[in-house]
Amino acid sequence: MTVPISTTAGVVDVDTTTLTPTAAALARLWSANPLHTPGPVHLESIRTLREMTPPEQMAEVIAWYGEDALDRPHRVVWPYHARGHRAHPLAEELERQAAALPVGYRPVGSALDEDGDTALVDDEDFITSDEVLELMTRHGRPIGRTTLANYKHQPPAGWPGIARYVGRTPQWSRRGVLEYVSRFISAYTSSGTVRDYVVAFLGEFVDHYHVDRLTDAFREGLRDHLREHGMGLDGDRFLAPRSMPEAEAEAHIRDALSSVELGQMIDDFDRHDDAERMVVTVLTAPDGTPMEQRVVQDEPVDRTKRPDIDAIRLVAAGLGDEPGEIEPGTVCRVALVDADGDEIMTRDVRTW
Secondary structure, three states: OEEEEEEOOEEEEEEHHHOOHHHHHHHHHHHHOOOOOOOOEEEEEEEEHHHHOOHHHHHHHHHHHOHHHOOOEEEEEEOOOOOOHHHOOHHHHHHHHHHHOOOOEEEEEEOOOOOOOOOOOOOOOEEOHHHHHHHHHHOOOOOOHHHHHHOOOOOOOOOOOEEEEEOOEEEEEHHHHHHHHHOOEEEEEOOOOHHHHHHHHHHHHHHHEOHHHHHHHHHHHHHHHHHOOOOEEEOOEEEEEOOOOHHHHHHHHHHHHHHOOHHHHHHHHEHHHHOOEEEEEEEEOOOOOEOOOOEEEEEEOOOOOOOOHHHOOOOHHHOOOOOOOOOOOOEEEEEEEOOOOOEEEEEEEEOO
16 A cells, blocks of 8 residues: 655555554555645553553542543644654655654554544554464564463553453454564665575475475474574564664574575475376477377376476387387477376486
8 A cells, every 4th residue: 555645755655564563554644634745643652541650650640641541542743743754755754754663652642633633543453372473483572471460460561351252252452562573673675585585495495395394494494593593584574572683683594594405305396205196298300200199108107206397208119109109309298197187397308
């Protein structure tokens, strides 16, 4: 989704899908205000005023806001801090502004609107404890079940807390968890995708393997390695704590790419394992004249051996229905076929 924002250099279309959740919300709010420019926004606390207030300060808060306000979120106007934004790309400036927002608050409306309540945040999406743990692990902030349970009584700054119960099962706001996590991560994108790395590693043998399944396994291996350094991997984005220097994060990424044993994974995803039959089709005569393409051999693959198509040598005397039907030097296409009849791989081989 792209939104237009007016700047001194003209209107810029910002792709919100490339931004952290808070920065994306800011982009939508800036675009929605009457001037379509960066400006102040209304912020709303993720927790209620009562939940945010220490017991020793409760009397003072009641005197200031009134007791009726305790069970509602706290709302403030957050001014726009230019901070030399003209020197930075707009997407980078949005991330800078999002990182400067107070912990525990989220943008809910443009302060340039009359009612300040444009409600451009995403629809509420509730997730279970298992999904919270998975989401945080994927974004480089893994925690355990015990830690999550302790958050109920001793939540860290900015933690959204339990949003509701379904029966006796607690659920959290996905948006709230992402808001919390986004304060701790920086995203790094390598020059290519993880799949590109796998394809380059396989080289000319790429057709021999289940590349997508191998890529998924490689990603999981990278996540396990990065987790030891407090980092994560989301798709093709490497995630690191904001406090980690960029050079250190990039060093861990390079180390992960070189340390995860991709070569050891390959045997588990060899496409030869799916081969059921080997089919040989005639293509051209020894002098290069095209021949009628017809199958001269179709037999089950010997499951006791690895059907290495690159090592196949066709003896002309063993092909065809009649002796001498296929002459030495004839070019045939050898195909390994799976149980559905789909060709896994093919090679053109000259008989001898």
